[in-house]
Amino acid sequence: MDVLPAGVINVLFFGTDSRDPKSLGGNADAIIVAQLSADHQSMTLVSIARDTYVDYAGGGRGKINGSFPAGGTEKLRGTVSNLLGGLPIHYVVQANFTGFINITRWLDGFDVQNQKATSVTVQSTGRRVTFPAGTITLGGTDALIYSRERKTMPLGDLDRAQRHRAVLSGMVSRLKERLAEDPAGFAELLASLYGNVKVTGPLDADALTGLVPAISAVDAGRVTSLMVPIRGFGTVNGASVNLLDEARTAALAAALEQGDVTGYVERYGAGYAPTGG
Template sequence: MQYRQEYAEPETQLIAAQQPSEPTKKARTKRPRWQKVALITFVVLALLAGGGMIAGGLYFRSINSGIERVDAFDGVPEAERPQVGESAKGAMNIMILGSDSRDPESDSGSRTDTIILAHLPKDRSSAQLISIPRDTWVNVPKSSNGRGGKDAKINASFAWGGVPLMVQTVEKFTGVRVDHVTMVDFAGFKEIVDALGGIEIDVEKGFTSNYALSSNRTFNKGRQTMDGATALDYARERHAFADGDFARIRHQQQVIKAILDKAASGGTLANPAKLNSFVKATADAVAVDKSLNLLDLASEMRDLRSGNLTFLTSPTKGTGMIGTESVVLADKERAARVFGAVRNDNVPEILSAAK
């Protein structure tokens, strides 16, 4: 991964899976220990997906200590950050940033190709993942290094001031306070999908990818099983579609949901070897902010399933030209309703406003 980050020293090594002992009558409804860990790993992946994925080690003691950490809020002025109202206390908002380090046309060292604001309501019964198109024209605040302070595409903030300026920019655009940050290298999709033994995707429209891993790849309309390389090509392509990045966002969301469904299936949860490969692959693709405690979060969200996740896109008026730049024009009125509902932790309003 090519992010500015600090590495946490592992406190423990991964330990071998142990078969659960015969449960007592009182404990018969409880899941075996390894399966609890499997479901928690899946939950953490679900929450930080979308676009984005995250996992730690296979067992509790290595999850927090074995992943990369980034100083996401360094220099972000507290006085300028959105405040949390009474109605939203206990809710959580996680900004997911993604790039593709193996995309031939991606400048992933200085840009972030995917921006998602994931809202976790205080009852932790669901999650709403709102994609913000990378070319959305916004005002970028001035960073501590003096860059920014002007209107630009939203992903320019990462190039000018790293994660902290991206936090400031997203907070200014949405009015939503970012509690945590996770960063994902989507090139890791290939290894993750292969670790799961492939995923099922319903291709909405046939096309040929010009940025396939090996050569041009043709996708036929309809449901099909994809291995890692195929799924990555599918999630990466945008030039084959009239709506470009919007199509790529939809396909990334499809791939994420398919990964979640496969990860939660009995074939994965009941196979410790496959599960371990899946977790190791996801661990290689992620970094999180210093304060995010995956164990606490996963414990809170242990009952979440992919069916409780809703993928949305920040409302826009389509694309246009500003000067010489092709940009995405935000629908400010509708976006204000969506993110206002996020600020108030009003899930029904989030869903209705985003339609």
């Protein structure tokens, strides 16, 4: 039985930069809205770069990653919803560094389509990690290293936000593979995943087995990857920020409200470089 409600479903995924395994605090440095289509067969991933300068739900302005420490999950949820024209957020899923690494290990790694070849030295160990362009497999701590890298890429945090979408898409594909490999043990896998995240919304651990039909239905080839568009970069109170392309953001919000971004992509494409608008 599918436990998800009928129609379009919007899920806010975010990851904090907390290094404390027991803490779910910190800044929300990875922010993605995943929209599942009404037929639950296709998905749109929309990331919001962490330095995007926005109005906060309930008042105030600042970088979107600061809305979470300013007021918790509900403030971040409200801020994201308002940014996207009041888009309803049905579920919120949150993880920290430790939870993300544990999920990667429980999945036994996953593949991503890496757009930009990079190489980074891990400060804590001195290990050099290289990520070639093309299909690569991420396992263990490498998935976190891949997701956090930005200084070696031409568009910095915008490229990193694209990697966040690639990681989430790869995880969904890997879940489908794990379901096919071991249907009987899949419920146990989901319970393990649930234990490494915080879920806000009407979904508890006992209901996870009802997600199997939804996971099976998603077509990995029908995932659209987008970013809330920015027009450029600026400085506010001495801090570097991303400046919204408000007109294009409104067009994206309208498309998400309709549950179909096809027209938006046809008009604007799926690129994420600053628009200059």
